[in-house]
Amino acid sequence: MTDLESSLQISGNLAPQTRVEIRAKLPGTLSRINVDIGDRVRAGQVLATIDRREIDAQVDAASASVNVAIAGVEAAEAGLANATLEQERAKNLFERGALPKQRLDAADTARRSTAAQRDLAQANLAQAQAALRRASEIQRDATLTSPVNGVVVERHFDAGSLVGPGDEPVVVIADVRVMKLEAGVSELEAGRLRVGMPARVTAQALPGKTFEGRLAAIAPEIDARNRHFKIEVRMSNPDSALLSGMYGEAAIPLQQASQVLAVPRDAVTTRDGKRVALRIDNDTIQPVPVTEGLTDGVVTEIASGLQAGDTIVSDARQDVATGTKVNAVLAR
Incomplete structure (x- = not known):
């Protein structure tokens, strides 16, 4: 009797x-590159810098234009305030009969003109500020930073290299604290899976080590090319033992049974359309119909047909006739 677990492999x-691929957002020459393959980086860390001398000059010019525009707005507002005051004076004098209508109209016109000049100055300021923001964005784009904590897994350029938006990544950052294993499963297998199921992950390169993971995703749509659903198992990798590209295997438990009668998987075969085991009775082989239960790929549960203590042929695939006399020996 043994405990048995059926799992999807x-x-x-x-x-x-x-x-994450870190690419240049603007053309230029790399003035510095601060990391190499294998370096650990933090989110926000500067990875590389594109030569900013011309860009910095553009930012300085845009900043100066903003200052000029601010001065223009201040001058226009002062002129408008003075024109408004003159208009009020002209209106008071006109109402007392001390100023002709022509002078009042001239004051009104002057105020409207200075108001238009103020509006134009404000528009010029807004335009200059927009140009400064754009220049500042370009300036920021000249500094390549990491958006995540991780490890540099690729580096394609050195200082002095010309780079641009259409080029391959300057560097590639991977967060290896959590790894994933993707695979395709059949419709029948997908129907037995649920997100959150536990998984045990092993890697050929790390014999004897098991990593606990979870089924993180099941594709909602089948791949028409192979009739498989894509699934993804994720596992923690706190000591970075698992490396990108390693070949891994995951076992997702589906069913469990305790203290059941189990035999080697090959001890059950098909004869005359029935699943049978070859039991040895009085040193003679007798096919016995059996009902199978769970299997873990190595042993199979026998739900009925055999009893604990029965002696059977460990490999029923052998062409052995019913009634054949044998000497039973313990399988190794």
Whole structure:
């Protein structure tokens, strides 16, 4: 009697859950690159810098234009305030009969003109500020930073290299604290899976080590090319033992049974359309119909047909006739 677990076995290459390509957003020459393959980086850390001398000059010019525009607005507002005061004086004098209508109209016209000049100055200021914001954005784009904590897994350029938006990434950052294993499963298998199921992950390169993971995602749509659903298992990798590209296997438990009668998987075969085991009675082989239960791929549960203590042929695939006399020996 033994405890038995039926599980879904999947395999594939391990990859970081998060992998970010850092590309140049503008053309230029790399003045500095601060990291190399294998370096650990923090979110916000400066990875590389594009030569900013011309960009800095553009920012300085845009900033100066903003200052000029601010001065223009201040002058226009002062002129408007003075024109408004003159208009009020002209209106008071006109109402007392001390000023002709022509002079009042001239004061009104002067005020409207200075108001238009103030509006134009404000528009010029808004335009200059927009140009400064754009220049500042370009200036920021000249500094390449990491958006995540992780490890540099690729570096494609050195200081002095010309880079641009259409080029390959300057560096690639991977967060290896959480790894993933992706695989395809059949419709029948997908129907037995649920997000959150536990998974045990092993890697060929790390014999004897098991990593606890979870089924993180099941694709809602089947891949028409192979009739498989894509699934993703994620596992913690706190000591960075798992590396990107390692071949991994994951076992997702589906069913469990305690203290059941189990035999080697190959001890059950099909004869005359029935599943049978070859039991040895009085040193003679007798096919016995059996009902199978769970299997873990190595042993199979026998729900009926055999009893504990029965002696059977460990490999029923052998062409052995019913009634054949044998000497039973313990299988190794």
